[in-house]
Amino acid sequence: MTNTSIAAKTDLVIxxxxxxxxxxxAMHHPFHxxxxxxxxxxxxxxxxxARKLMTINADIPELAAALNISAPSxxxxxxxxxxxxxxxxxxxxxxxxxxxxxxxxxxxxxAICSNLAFPYGEAVDRLLSExxxxxxxxxxxxxxxxxxxIYQFLIDKTNVRPENCLFIGxxxxxxxxxxxxxxxxALHLVRDKPVGNHFTINSLTxxxxxxxx
Numbered sequence: 001m002t003n004t005s006i007a008a009k010t011d012l013v014i015x016x017x018x019x020x021x022x023x024x025x026a027m028h029h030p031f032h033x034x035x036x037x038x039x040x041x042x043x044x045x046x047x048x049x050a051r052k053l054m055t056i057n058a059d060i061p062e063l064a065a066a067l068n069i070s071a072p073s074x075x076x077x078x079x080x081x082x083x084x085x086x087x088x089x090x091x092x093x094x095x096x097x098x099x100x101x102x103x104x105x106x107x108x109x110x111a112i113c114s115n116l117a118f119p120y121g122e123a124v125d126r127l128l129s130e131x132x133x134x135x136x137x138x139x140x141x142x143x144x145x146x147x148x149x150i151y152q153f154l155i156d157k158t159n160v161r162p163e164n165c166l167f168i169g170x171x172x173x174x175x176x177x178x179x180x181x182x183x184x185x186a187l188h189l190v191r192d193k194p195v196g197n198h199f200t201i202n203s204l205t206x207x208x209x210x211x212x213x
Contacts, residue, residue: 012160016169017114025089028082040067054138099204146178
């Protein structure tokens with residue numbers, strides 16, 4: 001990576017959450033299970049199912065009801081158990097705290113922008129409790145990446161110009177294409193293999209030398 005990948009003046013760093021800051025231990029794909037149960041019981045999948053799951057600020061029973069899924073209470077309880085097991089297994093990647101502390105030392109604020117269903121929101125505060133940051137969770141703001149509305153929420157919240165924002169995440173469409181089309185600077189995080197371009201990094205700590213407040 002070269003310093004041309006980052007704006008000369010970065011006033012806000014925006015991170016994706018899962019796959020960028022937080023990693024899973026156990027993965028049960030509970031919402032896939034819920035939609036699979038609904039399909040097997042006669043409900044046809046809808047094109048906006050995923051969007052609804054990530055933009056409704058409600059727990060599992062309310063989410064199921066919003067999707068017109070009337071699953072048995074025992075099945076809903078199992079979904080809740082699976083989600084809790086996933087939550088209990090979550091941890092930060094090793095490069096997260098050094099990077100966030102470096103931002104704090106430089107006086108650069110950061111935000112978290114995530115496509116996230118409500119039950120997973122507790123992981124944010126639990127794992128990042130030592131840091132202050134701006135929240136932009138899809139279930140709280142009603143937009144999902146790469147909708148322009150979710151990036152606009154951050155601009156309205158912070159009054160930072162898009163060209164002075166740096167967005168970092170592991171999903172090319174949501175965390176690089178969407179932000180850059182909106183006018184932000186962005187870097188694509190690929191941890192497991194080197195990629196020979198100017199907009200990919202292999203570790204969050206790679207950004208630290210280029211950030212000046």
